[in-house]
Amino acid sequence: MIREFDERSGWNTGFRSCAHWLNWRTGLELGAAREKVRVAKALGELPRLSEAMRCGDLSYSKVRALTRVATADNEIELLEFARAGTAAHASIDSPLRTRGCPLKVTPNPGLSRVRSSPSLSVKPPFAGSLARSRLPSRSR
Numbered sequence: 766m767i768r769e770f771d772e773r774s775g776w777n778t779g780f781r782s783c784a785h786w787l788n789w790r791t792g793l794e795l796g797a798a799r800e801k802v803r804v805a806k807a808l809g810e811l812p813r814l815s816e817a818m819r820c821g822d823l824s825y826s827k828v829r830a831l832t833r834v835a836t837a838d839n840e841i842e843l844l845e846f847a848r849a850g851t852a853a854h855a856s857i858d859s860p861l862r863t864r865g866c867p868l869k870v871t872p873n874p875g876l877s878r879v880r881s882s883p884s885l886s887v888k889p890p891f892a893g894s895l896a897r898s899r900l901p902s903r904s905r
Contacts, residue, residue, distance in 0.1 A: 767805035800829065807832035813840050823847055 767783065770776065776786030787798035804825070808815040814831060817823040823831075827847045835843050 767801055768809050771802055771805065804829050804832050807835070810837065811835050811840050813844050817844055817848075 767787070771783040776783045778786075780786040780789065782799075783802045784795060784798040787793050787801060788795045791798075793801065808818070808828070811832065814823065814828055814835060818825065818828045823844075831843050831847055
């Protein structure tokens with residue numbers, strides 16, 4: 766709704782931007798309003814994340830963090846990453862901060878790592894379970 770409102774310039778009735786209108790209309794702090802508009806615009810290019818949020822599979826907090834680094838090329842992997850952890854895990858002040866850097870989950874029986882590049886890696890608490898979910902199932 767925010768993206769559509771912004772695209773239609775529904776806020777352009779004396780306000781400087783959609784964020785300024787949101788600040789006035791809802792009482793959001795201006796920085797938070799700008800962030801809502803940024804996320805809404807980003808979701809226009811990320812249909813899978815948008816749908817996951819619409820269905821309630823991902824929280825706004827997770828989506829907000831992911832839209833900082835998500836591209837059409839890494840959206841599916843980031844969606845899996847976000848579903849496996851908490852908003853704090855997705856709020857990656859870490860290697861995934863590099864825009865467009867591919868996310869790779871490497872299954873390794875001894876140590877599972879979520880890798881964003883050969884030189885940077887992060888080992889969140891859920892990495893092992895995420896990696897195990899990608900391993901072929903063993904027949905017993």
